[in-house]
Amino acid sequence: FFRELDTEEIQKVAKNAAEKVEMQIGENGIEMIGMYARNGREAINLVQISAGMAINEERSFIKDEDIEWVVHSSQLTPKYEKHIYPIPRIGLVNGLAVYGPNTGALLEIEVTAIKAKDKGSVNVTGIVEEESIGSQTKSIRRKSMAKGSVDNVLTVLRSLDVLPEGYDIHINFPGGIPIDGPSAGIAMATGVYSAVHRTYVNNEVAMTGEISIHGEVKPIGGVYAKIKAAKKAGAKKVIIPAENMQPFLYTIKGIEIIPVRKLKEVFELTFMQENMHRELDVHTHVDETDAQSM
CATH class of the missing domain: 3.30.230.10 (Ribosomal Protein S5; domain 2)
Structure with a gap:
């Protein structure tokens, strides 16, 4: 049966996408993509657009600010992920x-x-x-x-x-x-x-x-x-x-x-x-x- 990718799987997709375009990306950036991307396609799009911004500035790495700009421009909202309350x-x-x-x-x-x-x-x-x-x-x-x-x-x-x-x-x-x-x-x-x-x-x-x-x-x-x-x-x-x-x-x-x-x-x-x-x-x-x- 079909299911959505979880956050860890989306983060792996983002890492692979960055490697494919030969761009470095920090852990904070990967976590941000995992928070906002709903599926693998959105994760790849976030990486590709951010990489395009880096190339325009002659950089070989994607900054967190690049991803933040793409997220804001795309009007993405963070996924709902709840954790248990710490005490009874x-x-x-x-x-x-x-x-x-x-x-x-x-x-x-x-x-x-x-x-x-x-x-x-x-x-x-x-x-x-x-x-x-x-x-x-x-x-x-x-x-x-x-x-x-x-x-x-x-x-x-x-x-x-x-x-x-x-x-x-x-x-x-x-x-x-x-x-x-x-x-x-x-x-x-x-x-x-x-x-x-x-x-x-x-x-x-x-x-x-x-x-x-x-x-x-x-x-x-x-x-x-x-x-x-x-x-x-x-x-x-x-x-x-x-x-x-x-x-x-x-x-x-x-x-x-x-x-x-x-x-x-x-x-x-x-x-x-x-x-x-x-x-x-x-x-x-x-x-x-x-x-x-x-």
Whole structure:
């Protein structure tokens, strides 16, 4: 299958292009090209135009300023590359997304939960709440799959000791990556539970997986690209649905891949151990009286 080149591969293309035109180029210049070029063709163009500027000034090397000028003139924007947060935080979870042709990215999911004075509320930002499907002459609007995933999350958490009606909950997807799918389900559930119970989330764990209303972790798409993105972002472990686990995934070295079937497993793997004071079981209903006594 086709995939976009990663940053390191684009940098190699740029180095080869510079050698081909017999131009020297510094590491800063190579890194800059890797940051802005989306593919091999753009990398080669950046090198060739910069080399042309050097030749006009009778230089045998490409200056960083040459590349900066080409980037500015071409109105290129840096690629989105996120790294894990350096320390554990409450309500911050490393989700995973796919954009473009099989390109993965780390997706920070932020959640806050404030005790509501009256009836609680749930606010979700950074996703499409409704989407239009159809042609130019006829279209219909349907509820976003991502918004439906939020509803699933809240249903599952009610079967734990999280009662969303008592909180003003805000779930945010920063970073500008288009989000419209259910694969962030387990990450959202983890974030909401963390925010409500003030529990720290392991910053070295990334995760992806749809969640059912019974707390089961369902398969998703783009798992290979997501695992690669988790590794590149600095995660030490990545949680994926058990049904997505395939032998070829073990060829990815440098990150522990953990398949799960239940949300309970996700919580046990993700929350910092010193904060795990209670046994989690999505099949055990905790009524409102019990929840308030915890």
